[in-house]
Amino acid sequence: MKFFESFRIALRALNANKVRSALTMLGVIIGVSAVILLVAIGTGVQHEVTGSIEGLGSNLIFAFPGNVEEGGGGSFSVTRQFSLDDAALLERRLGSKDLVVPIIQSPATLKVGNRELRTTIAAANENGDEVFTADYLGGRGYRRSDVSASARVVVLGSTVRDDLFPYVDPVGKSIDINGQQFTVIGHLAAQGGSLTGDQDNQVYMPVTTAQRLLGTRDIGAIVVKADDPADVNLLQRRIKQILRPKFGNEFSVFTQEETLGILTQLLGTLTVMLAGIAGISLLVGGIGIMNIMLVSVSERTREIGIRKAVGAKTYDIMSQFVIEAVVLSVLGGGVGIGLGWSGAAALTRWVPTEVTWWAVALAFFFSAAVGIFFGVYPAYRASRLDPIEALRYE
Amino acid sequence: MEESAATQARVECVESRVVLEARQVSKCYELDEIEVHALREVDLEVCEGQMLAVMGPSGSGKSTLMHMIGLLDRPTTGNVVVEGVDVSRMSPNELAAVRNKRIGFVFQSFNLLPRTSAQANVELPLIYAGVSLLKRASMARASLERVGLGDRLGHYSSQLSGGQQQRVAIARALVTAPSIVLADEPTGNLDSRSGIEVMSILQDLNRQGITIVIVTHDDGVARHAERVVHMLDGRIVHDELVENRTLAEDRMRELDAEEEAAQ
Numbered sequence: 001m002k003f004f005e006s007f008r009i010a011l012r013a014l015n016a017n018k019v020r021s022a023l024t025m026l027g028v029i030i031g032v033s034a035v036i037l038l039v040a041i042g043t044g045v046q047h048e049v050t051g052s053i054e055g056l057g058s059n060l061i062f063a064f065p066g067n068v069e070e071g072g073g074g075s076f077s078v079t080r081q082f083s084l085d086d087a088a089l090l091e092r093r094l095g096s097k098d099l100v101v102p103i104i105q106s107p108a109t110l111k112v113g114n115r116e117l118r119t120t121i122a123a124a125n126e127n128g129d130e131v132f133t134a135d136y137l138g139g140r141g142y143r144r145s146d147v148s149a150s151a152r153v154v155v156l157g158s159t160v161r162d163d164l165f166p167y168v169d170p171v172g173k174s175i176d177i178n179g180q181q182f183t184v185i186g187h188l189a190a191q192g193g194s195l196t197g198d199q200d201n202q203v204y205m206p207v208t209t210a211q212r213l214l215g216t217r218d219i220g221a222i223v224v225k226a227d228d229p230a231d232v233n234l235l236q237r238r239i240k241q242i243l244r245p246k247f248g249n250e251f252s253v254f255t256q257e258e259t260l261g262i263l264t265q266l267l268g269t270l271t272v273m274l275a276g277i278a279g280i281s282l283l284v285g286g287i288g289i290m291n292i293m294l295v296s297v298s299e300r301t302r303e304i305g306i307r308k309a310v311g312a313k314t315y316d317i318m319s320q321f322v323i324e325a326v327v328l329s330v331l332g333g334g335v336g337i338g339l340g341w342s343g344a345a346a347l348t349r350w351v352p353t354e355v356t357w358w359a360v361a362l363a364f365f366f367s368a369a370v371g372i373f374f375g376v377y378p379a380y381r382a383s384r385l386d387p388i389e390a391l392r393y394e
Numbered sequence: 395m396e397e398s399a400a401t402q403a404r405v406e407c408v409e410s411r412v413v414l415e416a417r418q419v420s421k422c423y424e425l426d427e428i429e430v431h432a433l434r435e436v437d438l439e440v441c442e443g444q445m446l447a448v449m450g451p452s453g454s455g456k457s458t459l460m461h462m463i464g465l466l467d468r469p470t471t472g473n474v475v476v477e478g479v480d481v482s483r484m485s486p487n488e489l490a491a492v493r494n495k496r497i498g499f500v501f502q503s504f505n506l507l508p509r510t511s512a513q514a515n516v517e518l519p520l521i522y523a524g525v526s527l528l529k530r531a532s533m534a535r536a537s538l539e540r541v542g543l544g545d546r547l548g549h550y551s552s553q554l555s556g557g558q559q560q561r562v563a564i565a566r567a568l569v570t571a572p573s574i575v576l577a578d579e580p581t582g583n584l585d586s587r588s589g590i591e592v593m594s595i596l597q598d599l600n601r602q603g604i605t606i607v608i609v610t611h612d613d614g615v616a617r618h619a620e621r622v623v624h625m626l627d628g629r630i631v632h633d634e635l636v637e638n639r640t641l642a643e644d645r646m647r648e649l650d651a652e653e654e655a656a657q
């Protein structure tokens with residue numbers, strides 16, 4: 001009964017001060033939605049990338065030329081590149097059930113008629129589909145014979161196909177890559193981004209064909225797929241043993257788990273950075289709330305004086321202000337959550353997003369705490385004044 | 395000064411009991427280590443049903459006295475007694491309850507809630523008295539009708555003239571049916587016609603048995619009361635019964651006649 005009455009008083013007071021109420025809510029809304037949105041982007045990117053690596057299976061081992069650990073960071077110089085001979089060496093020395101896949105990735109220009117497209121070539125041997133997960137919509141992948149013949153055949157990612165062949169089946173069509181004629185033998189379903197870049201915006205061809213096209217005898221990396229995931233660490237050691245005589249320390253071998261670890265660390269930093277930006281917006285929102293509350297103190301103190309003069313008790317004053325602040329914070333927080341959430345949903349067209357409950361809770365409770373504190377504290381001080389002091393307050 | 399304090403006449407309540415009493419009330423403000431004595435050991439008895447005016451020059455302590463006997467502020471020393479009960483030891487919440495039930499206030503600066511309708515302003519004391527929603531609305535309406543504002547229930551303070559705002563404040567003071575109404579310069583911000591209207595309402599209330607204390611520095615306003623207390627420098631220096639008390643209705647009639655003649 002008494003509480004219900006305080007609720008009515010509070011709602012009436014909020015209604016009587018629409019601008020102040022709206023501005024306070026705006027502070028909460030900005031803070032909450034910014035935190036939710038930015039953290040959602042950070043988490044979304046992180047999960048999509050790590051998820052797509054995990055999707056490859058837990059039994060991949062990556063060998064790169066150059067010493068990543070010593071170079072520190074990633075700007076390391078490569079003194080000696082891998083070649084197909086190194087891949088063949090590994091193939092010979094490792095178990096016959098473990099697949100060895102040489103890989104090249106390189107930018108290229110595609111032309112069909114007068115349409116032109118900049119994209120990436122991803123080249124491998126006949127086992128390439130084990131590394132670049134492929135889901136054929138039409139046609140086929142290249143075979144062992146295509147690899148040994150350096151056949152000028154190509155498989156299109158979904159974005160490339162949609163750009164160059166929007167209305168027709170591309171299989172059998174011819175296409176110009178860096179000035180050479182290729183035949184399209186297959187095209188893929190959309191798969192999204194991954195460790196190896198945006199898989200949809202790539203074209204796939206035999207590694208030997210790519211070497212000829214790019215005029216090189218080098219390859220970018222060697223991926224080994226262990227037949228039994230339990231053997232991964234053993235296999236990693238064997239690969240190092242095999243490559244050491246030729247390359248010394250100038251190469252690196254990572255298991256999928258290690259790659260994931262490095263990436264997670266990198267992407268974690270991104271999330272922390274975004275969370276930092278979000279924290280700043282939360283602070284700005286909080287300062288906004290604080291300002292409005294403090295600016296309205298003198299008017300509200302007079303209001304408290306009037307209410308006390310006509311018989312309001314301390315309890316009446318405090319419950320009114322607590323309810324006012326809670327209503328504003330909860331409404332603002334609710335709208336902020338809705339806005340952040342739908343913003344995150346809308347952004348998925350361009351960036352992967354994932355709303356996390358801790359960001360929602362943190363943003364909501366921080367804004368609510370700021371709103372309630374700065375709503376209630378001045379009122380608490382004013383409610384302890386004699387009515388006449390409150391009435392005289394300037 | 396010594397002399398006037400000593401020879402001060404005191405009007406005693408003969409036929410009726412004392413509703414409000416100040417006993418040796420002093421109020422002292424300290425500003426930058428300088429003591430300002432707003433009230434010096436004031437004794438005052440207000441009789442039930444009396445209409446009393448407190449007169450005096452600016453700074454003589456009239457408002458301060460009203461705040462003390464209205465329980466809006468606490469004396470530095472001395473006691474205030476309301477209907478026989480000493481309120482010195484009461485908690486702020488108990489004082490709030492006494493103000494709510496017994497005392498209505500009319501301030502010089504109206505003190506209405508901004509952006510709030512006349513009716514909601516008048517309902518305010520009833521909310522804190524715990525009156526139910528429906529009863530509250532009808533009581534507020536009745537009170538506003540009593541001051542002639544039955545057609546302005548939904549108006550905000552900013553949509554009312556000064557005189558109308560002061561009448562809303564009077565309606566608010568009346569709505570809990572208090573036994574005492576304290577008015578600080580109720581006509582101070584008003585033109586002569588609105589001032590007379592306000593005085594007429596107050597005299598009317600007094601006729602119905604409510605004790606009224608008006609603070610004013612205007613002798614013409616003070617002469618509407620039955621008794622006038624004069625203050626100077628924080629002391630009551632003179633206390634007299636009014637002969638030939640002014641009736642607001644008469645002045646209203648005179649004013650009407652004047653205006654007609656002018657036209």
Ligand SMILES: Nc1ncnc2c1ncn2[C@@H]1O[C@H](COP(=O)(O)OP(=O)(O)OP(=O)(O)O)[C@@H](O)[C@H]1O
Binds near residue numbers: 455457
């Ligand atoms: N809050 C305060 N702090 C310091 N001094 C005060 C305070 N309130 C009042 N005074 C002082 O007390 C004295 C009496 O003030 P009070 O307001 O009672 O005068 P008043 O008779 O009502 O005057 P007026 O007719 O101008 O309203 C004045 O000298 C004033 O300066």
Ligand SMILES: [Mg+2]
Binds near residue numbers: 456457458578
């Ligand atoms: Mg005064």
